[in-house]
Amino acid sequence: MSDSFFKDIPEFLETRVNESLDARSKSLSQFKELGPPDHVHTTKVNTRNPSKEVGTYHFVSGIDASSSASLAAYLNTLSYSLDKSQQWFSKSQSWSISHSVYCCYNAFSRMDVRVEAKVPGGVETYVIDENGQKHKMDARMWLETYMSSVLRSLLYSDELYSRFTGHRKFNPIPNPDIEIRFFEAFEELFPVGYILGSSPEIRVPTNVNNHLVRGFFAYVRQNCRFSAALNSLEKLHINSPEVSVLLAELYLLMDHEVHAVRVLHEALQKQRMSADLLVLQAKYLVSKERFDLALTSAKRAVHASPSEFIPWICLAEVYLHLEDFDSALLALNSCPMYTYYERDVYPIPPPTKAHLPLPVNFPKEELEGENGGGRAGSMEAVDPYLARLPSPSLRGTFAKVYELLTLICSKIGWDDLLRVRSSVFVMEEEYRSLNENGKVDPETREDETSNIQQNGNESTLDKPEAIMSGSAQNLNVHSKRLCERWLDNLFMVLYEDLRVFTIWRAEYTHFRSQGLVYRKSPMEWEILGEVAFRLHHRVEAVEAFCACLDNMFSFKAWKTMLIICAEDNNIELVLTAIAKLTLSNYRWYQEYSPFLLEHIKIRIMQDGALKMKSILASTRLDPYILNLIHKLYFEWAIAFQIPGHEL
Secondary structure: OOOOEEOOOOEEEOOOOOHHHHHHHHOHHHOOOOOOOEEEEEEEEEOOOOOOEEEEEEEEEOOOOOOHHHHHHHHHHHHOOEEOOOOOOOOOOOEEEEEEEEEEEEOOOOEEEEEEEEOOOOEEEEEEOOOOOEEOOOHHHHHHHHHHHHHHHHHHOOOOOOOOOOEEEOOOOOOHHHHHHHHHHHHHHHHHHHHHOOOOOOOOOOOOOOHHHHHHHHHHHHHOOHHHHHHHHHHHHOOOHHHHHHHHHHHHHOOOHHHHHHHHHHHHHHOOOOHHHHHHHHHHHHHOOOHHHHHHHHHHHHHHOOOOHHHHHHHHHHHHHOOOHHHHHHHHHHOOOOOOOOOOOOOOOOOOEEEOOOOOOOOHHHHOOOOOOOOHHHHOOOOHHHHOOOHHHOOHHHHHHHHHHHHHHHHHOHHHHHHHHHHHEOOHHHHHHHHHOOOOOHHHOOOOOOOOOOOOOOOOOOOHHHOOOHHHHOOOHHHOEOOOHHHHHHHHHHHHHHHHHHHHHHHHHHHHHOOOOOOOOHHHHHHHHHHHHHOOOHHHHHHHHHHHHOOOOOHHHHHHHHHHHHHOOOHHHHHHHHHHHHHHHHHOOEOOOHHHHHHHHHHHHHHOHHHHHHHHHOOOOOHHHHHHHHHHHHHHHHHOOOOOOOO
C-alpha cells in the first residue's frame, strides 16, 4: 500500500502533531487588526497502525465562513484530494484523515473560530479567546467571522510576498447571489466597524474610516455593484449623518457628479468642520483642476483635524499642483507620522517537509524568461548596494510622503529641490551658527541623519546636507523651520535612489558610446526598474524590466509593466502581463486577485470582452492560460454583468 498526500493542495508536515495549532493559539493576543489567513490542520493516521499519526497544515482565504456547515464542507473536500499514487511518508504504508480543524479569526470579537471534524464522529464548533478559553458560537459571532474572512480576502489577497507559504486564495464573493449576505452583513456591522482598525494613514478609526468601509468600497469598485451599494448606504444614512461622505464618494465612482456635489454641499452645511467631507471636496476640485478652490478646502480640512495624516498630505498635493513647492515641503514636514504595523502573523516551528505541488498539466515553461532562464537568473550575484536600498522598505505614511517627494523632484530636479529645502528649513550650518549664539536650544533639534554607506562609483549628485545656496544665506533664519528627522531621512532615501539611477544611466550611455553591451543580472535589472519607476522615469523602467524578463520570470516586473502599459493604453501588452501574472498566481494556489480583476474590468469596459478574446487568441500563449483566463475573468464578468462583457 502506498502513502498519500494531497495531490493539488499545498501541505506542510509537522515535527509534532498540532504544533502549528498551538502556535496560533498562543499568538491570538498579538493580533492587532484583521488577523492572519485561515489555518487548516489535518491529522493523518496509518491505516495499518492507527496509533501512528502525523500532522499537516496549510492556509486558505476566501472560503465561506458564514456557518459551521460551510467550513466543514471545505474540510470534507480534503479527503477527495488524497493522492494514493505517490509516495510521501514511507513505503508500503497508506494514510487517511482522522481529524481536521478549520481556524478562522473573528476580528470583531478578537477570538478564533474553530470547526473540528472527526472520522468517525461529528463536527464540533467553538471559539477560543486570547487566554485559550473555549466559548460557544452564536449567530452574531458567525456574522462577524464571515465579514472578517471576506475583508481579509478583499484587502490582503494581493500582497506580493505572503508571510504564509502554501496559501490558497479564492474569490470570497464569486457571484451576485452570494453578495447579498455581504451587503446585509455590512449594514449590520457598520456601527462597530471602527473596532477593526483602519489603513496605515488613519490615526483614529471612525465609522467612515476603517477596514470595513475600505473592504466595502474595494468590492463595489471591483464588481461595479453600485446600485446595491447605494441602497445600503442610503439606509445607513438615515441614522448616521456621517455616511454623507461615503454617499458622495459612491456617486463620484458612478460618475453622478451632480448628485455627489449636492450631497457634499448639504452635508457641509451641517458638518462644516468634517475633515472627511473637506478632503473629498478638495480631491474633487483637484480632478477639475480648480486648485485655487481645492486649496481652501484642504486648509479647512487641516484645521478641522490637524492630528490626522490625510488632511496634511491632501494639502501638500494641492500645493504640488499649484507648483508652490515651498509650501508643499512645509506641509509634508507637518504631517503626523504613524507607526506601521505589519500584517498579523504568528511564528510556526519549521515543518519537517513541504509539499507544494504543481497544478495538473501546468505549463511551467510559461513562467520562464524569454531566453528560457526561469528563476535561475535570480540566484546570480546582486550588487549589495542595490540590494540594500532603503526605499523598498518604506511603508504607510512614510511611503506616501516619499511618493510626493519623488513627484516634486521629478518636476523641478534634485538641485532645485535642495534649494527649496534650504529656503524653508534651517540648514546644518545655520543651525550651528544659531546654536553658537545661544539662540537655539540644542534639545529642540533632531539628530542629523547619517549617510548609507556608499559603494561603487560616485555620482555627481550633491548630498542633501551639502547644499547651501547664496540666496538662502540672506534669508532671515528665524523665519525658517526645523526639518523633522524623518523627513531628513527621506531626503537621504531619495538621494540613494537618484544616485543609483544617475550612475546606471551614465554607465549605460558610456557603454553604448563604446559599442559595448551593458550587462546586469536579472535581479539587478529588476531593482533598477523599480528605482526608475519610483522616480517616475517610465521609459527607463520599461527598459530595465524588459531586460529582466528576457532572462527570468519576475512577478514584480510584470506587475509594474501592467501598470505602465495600462496608462499607455497598450492592450496587447496589458493582456500579456495579465496572463503571466494570472498563471504565476495560479501556480501558487491563488485564484483571486483584486488587482488583476480591477485591470480586467477596466479593459472589458473600454474595449469589450470579444476584442480581448480575439487578441488573446492571436498570441502564442499556451491554451492552458487562455482557459484559465476565461474561467477566472470572463465568466466572472458575465456573472456580474460587467459593462462590455457582451461586446
